[in-house]
Amino acid sequence: MTPRRTVVRHAPGKLFVAGEYAVVDPGNPAILVAVDRHITVTVSAPEPGAGAGSGGPAVLISTDLGARSVPWRWHDGRLVGCGADDDGHTRAGLAHVVSAIETVGRLLTERQLSIPTLGVSVSSRLHDGGRKYGLGSSGAVTVASVDAVASYCGLELSADERYRLAMLATARIDPKASGGDLAASTWGGWIAYQAPDRSFVLDLARRVGVDRTIGAPWPGHEVRRLPAPDGLALQVGWTGEPVSTAALVSDLHKKTWRGTASHHRFVETTGGFVRAAASALESGDGQGLLVQIRAAKRELARLDDEVGLGIFTPKLTRLCDAAEAVGGAAKPSGAGGGDCGIALLDAEAAHDISHVRQRWATAGVLPLPIRPALEGIEE
Template sequence: MTPPVVRRAPGKLFVAGEYAVLHPGSPAILVAVDRGITVTATPAAEDVVIASDLAAGEVRLSRDGAGLAAGDGPPPVVSAIEAVDALLTEWGLPLPRIRLEIASDLHEDGVKFGLGSSGAVTVATIEAVLAHCGVTLPVAERFRLALLATARLDPRASGGDLAASTWGGWISYRAPDRTAVLSLARRVGVGEALRAPWPGFEVRPLPAPRGLALEVGWTRRPASTARLVAGDAVRNWRAGPAYREFVRRSGECVTAAVEALERGDDPALLAEIRGARRLLAEADDTAGLGIFTDGLTALCDAAEAVGGAGKPSGAGGGDCGIALVEPAATTVDRLREHWRAAGISPLPVRIPAPERTTTVISDRKDDHVRLALEHHRPHDRNEFDDIAFVHHALGGVDRADVSLDTRFADLHWRVPLYINAMTGGSAKTGDINRDLAIAARETGVPIASGSMSAYFKDPATAGTFAVLREQNPDGFVMANVNANATVEQAKRAVDLLRADALQIHLNAVQETVMPEGDRSFSAWAPRIEEIAAGLDVPVIVKEVGFGLSRDTVVTLVKLGVRVADVGGRGGTDFARIENSRREHREYAYLDGWGQSAPACLLDARDVGLPLLASGGVRHPLDVVRGLALGASAVGASGTFLKTVLDGGPDALIARISGWLDQIAALMTALGARTPAELAGCDVLIRGALREFCADRGVDLRGSATRTRATAPEQETLHDR
């Protein structure tokens, strides 16, 4: 039985830029709210069945030669289905029979609040239908499909509500020319139009105000944005010079408000919101647009009476307005008292951090890739540089005698190098995984998936992970889950990839800094123990870049873990990456947290658990250094990611092949016939790494003279 697909899209509030945003490229500020539309998709016996809590009975749509016979179906929903159908038709795929159940909390007793219900239902419908069909699109392409669906009904619609419903949170938005994109879709097809440049279009996230509360008041008077915008007054105004001047001044106001938000300047933000109100009032007075009702005027006046700023949200004429005020309870209570006295109902609306699975997880995965590249510093010094080999001029062996085979924990790898866990969960990262898998297949290196949490929350992302096995059918592939995963989820991850091993990643520091991260870590150890006992493949526990201490490795042995990947500091810094995604970047002091991979290897070298090394691996010498400190194999991520993004799989194949040749060459010069023999080479430990060992009580005596313990005695001239 096909499980139901559930998608929810939030409603929106316009903060600034109404009416001007109708002009392509003119900026607006919007914010998503915690009320929205939920669409549930299930298989149906008829072509399309739509049931809504806002309408009596069900609507049944049948397919004919021209598409869907709309009947009495809600236009935004029907247009959204038709947009997906058009895309599938271009791909030669049928739209399966489908039932959509729509539930809204953007209304009360059938009366809308003015929080963008049409936009929210369009976005939720498109996402639900796509997921029901097993189609994954990048977030920007889902938005574009929603805008095409909306513009077919009304090309005047800006799409700001769609952007807020798609991305969530606070955003700056600039609309494309809707007539132009409709023409583009007719000319080149929907699929090509989704990927083509849309001049003027821009969406970017904004931080929330630092010290202001956003309050929402409802006038209880419904208004139709479409009717207001299509009316004679607005049409005549937009055709004249007064509108062009309004657009110019609004652009200046919104730009200043965006800058105020980004630098956390609340007084400047309040000034710009008051300015936005004045602009709307002047336009209303001049052109008779019908924006301000008595209720909306009272709403705004009340906000200013308590020291804040207020304005209509959206086209006006009723619906709701916003107030930005000091968050003190006394101030908010006074505002609400003023509103109630004027017949305005305070709406219990919150502005949550974006949390929607289908949008936020894929966005976050794409953010991780982007920020990892921005922070990638392959030439920075790290603690691998504190390791030096004692050079023995007559210690080399023949290259023909060198083998890269490595064996540990009943595993046999052809090489002591692997592509470590990176990504998956969005269309873009699925493409990256495909290219990584091709490179792994051609070079014989093992490869690990990125965290598969997105797959558990949204099965539509399965293909972005499964491609690792599809492109690499005979290679060694590792699945990857977090330490909160259940045994059932771990088995699902292994089954999806037909994985040879399972990585469980530990990332408490990353989750702590991540805005939407987990905050519960006490169940990790028992979950790891359950998974290790319940799986038929080896379990490898890894850190994501903060290191495993000796104490942690000892605990892992007790939990039944077969292998540990120390995942040390020095490479991709996920505390820094997640902090870059926070509004105020308040965790900057955690940059560089944790232990390096070399420190972890030395700290835990006598525990007896096979260790893998990753984190800060920049070149083949770092691989050899890690092996010399006792690692069974060494993994790299950042360098390989940048290579594949810059040059595709061919470039990564060349790089990995070059690394393997150089690793073998270095082993030849060092006299090591196997990776395991590197652990017998003489090494010097210096700098911060030596200080760490001293503080942790790691005995380095003998590290620089290991060959003396194994070398046979040789007769010298002095002995003759």
């Protein structure tokens, strides 16, 4: 058999600009920006005999975040670890890659195409010494894995198909995940995003299959590109305190706050300033955008006060204070509780930007050399 070509895909990470927490519910808007830190997934034929099992074509997964390659075999359309020393920690660490491969595998099966033996290698610039920055590594690795595996198997996907397969793969692991990170990794740049009804999508896939599901209407879902902010520079600070977005969102779902008048107010208010922020971006109104980002910060603070999630840590509060002191706007990005905060500052005020970054460093916040990624997934 002629060896297949090697396929490489680079998917950018993301930052939430506005709309966190509300975006989890279908149809609620958020704004995200892709960033120039990437996950790289390489798919090729594994070494002969590596990870081969009796249950069908083998998959061998390796990552620079793990110490060894992990062999898998197919069983009833799912991947099962081959190694005798396979454990739950290993499986959990590869869950998004495995789910991406399984989802593409199901599509291939539905189209009566064979699934070749796969060697899948993952490397990340969204981590530091094994610690995540909070830049959407799970979403980026899912999108990159979907596209690299599909291409290796002879499927060329549109951007929409790539996102939808990644959303199916993600929802199987965490039905509460909004998928905003998947959209940012897929389309790149600044985007307005609304999540689909994941329960509907998963149920549809169970009933009619993956192929028909990715071509069907998805209630609540919408994504569109936005222009970059006019006259403003995006600055990113990392608190050095990794946090699980899934855990914080899960904690919020457990609160009796959901369904209350306060919850409805949060969703309505958040939707209002996200739409206003998108309009400001589209009209080139930089000052108007700053107003809406400040509103987003206040609404997150109100949520934090009422529900007690710990969104604002001391470091994130200092990050915001430093930016606001020079006339900028800043807020936690994503679930908060650690990870990154963002600031939008006057792009022409180099002294102010330098001053803010110095104050961040003094407060224990690491200024990251990050820029928006204008494109999504790339070869």
